[in-house]
Amino acid sequence: MGEISVVGCGYVGLTVAVCMAHLGHNVVAADVDRERVEMLNRGQVPMFEARLDELLDEGLRSGRLRFVDDPQLAVTSARFHFMCVPTPQDVDGSADLSRLEAAIDDLADLFPLRSVVITKSTVPVGTADQLRSRLSRTDIAVVSCPEFLREGTAIHDFLGPDRIVIGALDDPTAQSVAELFAELDCPILTMTNRSAEAVKYGANAFLATKLSFINSMARICESVGADIQDVARGMAGDERIGGKFLAPGPGWGGSCFPKDVSALSHLAQAAGSPAPLLNAVLDANHSQLDHIASKALQAVGPTALDAHGQRDVVVGVWGLTFKAGTSDRRDSPAIAVIHRLLRAGVTVQAFDPTVSCGMDEAPEVRVTSDPYEAAAGADVLVVLTEWDDFTEIDLDKTAEVMNQPRMIDARNLFARDDAETAGFSYAGVGR
Numbered sequence: 446m447g448e449i450s451v452v453g454c455g456y457v458g459l460t461v462a463v464c465m466a467h468l469g470h471n472v473v474a475a476d477v478d479r480e481r482v483e484m485l486n487r488g489q490v491p492m493f494e495a496r497l498d499e500l501l502d503e504g505l506r507s508g509r510l511r512f513v514d515d516p517q518l519a520v521t522s523a524r525f526h527f528m529c530v531p532t533p534q535d536v537d538g539s540a541d542l543s544r545l546e547a548a549i550d551d552l553a554d555l556f557p558l559r560s561v562v563i564t565k566s567t568v569p570v571g572t573a574d575q576l577r578s579r580l581s582r583t584d585i586a587v588v589s590c591p592e593f594l595r596e597g598t599a600i601h602d603f604l605g606p607d608r609i610v611i612g613a614l615d616d617p618t619a620q621s622v623a624e625l626f627a628e629l630d631c632p633i634l635t636m637t638n639r640s641a642e643a644v645k646y647g648a649n650a651f652l653a654t655k656l657s658f659i660n661s662m663a664r665i666c667e668s669v670g671a672d673i674q675d676v677a678r679g680m681a682g683d684e685r686i687g688g689k690f691l692a693p694g695p696g697w698g699g700s701c702f703p704k705d706v707s708a709l710s711h712l713a714q715a716a717g718s719p720a721p722l723l724n725a726v727l728d729a730n731h732s733q734l735d736h737i738a739s740k741a742l743q744a745v746g747p748t749a750l751d752a753h754g755q756r757d758v759v760v761g762v763w764g765l766t767f768k769a770g771t772s773d774r775r776d777s778p779a780i781a782v783i784h785r786l787l788r789a790g791v792t793v794q795a796f797d798p799t800v801s802c803g804m805d806e807a808p809e810v811r812v813t814s815d816p817y818e819a820a821a822g823a824d825v826l827v828v829l830t831e832w833d834d835f836t837e838i839d840l841d842k843t844a845e846v847m848n849q850p851r852m853i854d855a856r857n858l859f860a861r862d863d864a865e866t867a868g869f870s871y872a873g874v875g876r
């Protein structure tokens with residue numbers, strides 16, 4: 446089995462590390478965050494992700510997995526090196542590759558002879574070529590192997606992928622990487638580095654487009670008296686469309702879609718092939734976030750601003766993460782809606798099953814440890830994340846503790862009848 450190093454132990458790197466150890470490889474994974482590395486070596490998982498604790502424990506016990514806080518220590522004994530560092534959005538909308546470039550510069554002389562550097566980070570088309578010149582070592586191959594896991598089901602997705610995409614200069618290199626995944630039963634698609642890099646952006650931009658589309662359709666349904674739940678069901682019956690990513694919501698977010706759509710749009714512009722569709726997809730998303738915040742304020746009705754720009758309005762929020770099943774709040778639509786509400790001068794109190802204390806990104810929000818506390822005294826309750834846990838909550842009790850039992854269900858999580866029977870005045874999205 447191959448000797449593997451993993452650089453960066455976040456959602457992607459940690460998943461790669463534990464899964465590769467699970468598949469029988471020897472893995473040394475590195476992160477510059479020393480606290481994180483210490484936690485991982487103790488068997489503690491730094492994020493909420495199904496089965497991660499189980500596979501971490503398995504890897505550590507088997508002796509096939511260990512963590513170090515210096516990437517230089519990780520790479521010297523490995524042949525395959527998975528680069529899993531962040532590639533966030535730069536100020537101009539492009540992908541910021543500085544962390545990846547810094548890691549490559551730092552490690553270039555230390556990679557053993559004939560190593561294979563595998564980019565798992567999402568990177569613009571042409572990055573593999575740039576990394577080759579940065580490395581300036583002809584013995585090292587650079588392979589593009591984009592990651593398609595979804596947070597919340599990361600382990601499931603990594604071990605049971607729809608496909609694996611491998612971009613390389615030559616077939617033997619692609620095959621050597623494909624062999625690392627030999628235990629997995631899925632198609633392996635080999636292509637050039639540039640095509641592999643483009644697949645990842647194409648996939649994320651397409652999914653974001655689908656969501657922006659269904660959110661726009663939901664807005665139309667609201668205006669013409671149709672129900673998006675029925676419309677989506679009817680559309681999904683067409684195999685060419687499919688049923689996934691057809692649920693309307695408060696807008697899409699997370700650590701990938703916003704930055705990746707923006708980076709693709711930037712890349713298109715820079716390459717002289719501007720893609721106005723991508724900008725429309727981004728604009729539609731901002732508009733949806735505005736729309737949900739407006740719906741909450743309109744449900745309360747007109748209120749006056751005081752001398753400090755505040756309103757005597759309390760909004761209860763259920764859900765802070767960018768989707769259910771994860772503790773990740775990066776670019777969460779819930780937080781984006783909350784920022785809009787705070788700017789309107791209301792008080793926000795919130796509950797989420799994965800958040801136990803105040804949030805740096807919205808310190809004004811009072812985070813509660815129970816859903817009834819978030820609803821207590823509120824003039825409207827806004828449901829922003831589709832946690833199943835919320836459907837277990839007693840709606841009668843929730844309505845009773847509110848100042849006014851109004852609900853804006855931005856995930857269409859509840860049945861209108863159930864909410865109305867509990868005494869709520871109810872509005873979903875697109876219904």
Ligand SMILES: NC(=O)c1ccc[n+]([C@@H]2O[C@H](COP(=O)([O-])OP(=O)(O)OC[C@H]3O[C@@H](n4cnc5c(N)ncnc54)[C@H](O)[C@@H]3O)[C@@H](O)[C@H]2O)c1
Pocket residue numbers: 452453454455456457458475476477478481516529530531532533544547548565566567568592593594595596700701
């Ligand atoms: N999160 C996802 O769902 C997902 C899915 C597919 C692809 N991706 C892509 O994968 C990449 C990583 O994303 P993520 O969500 O895992 O990021 P993350 O922020 O969760 O984790 C990145 C980790 O890298 C560490 N790091 C930063 N610089 C480092 C360095 N020089 N050496 C070692 N460690 C370093 C950080 O401390 C952090 O722990 C990004 O390009 C992202 O777009 C993410």
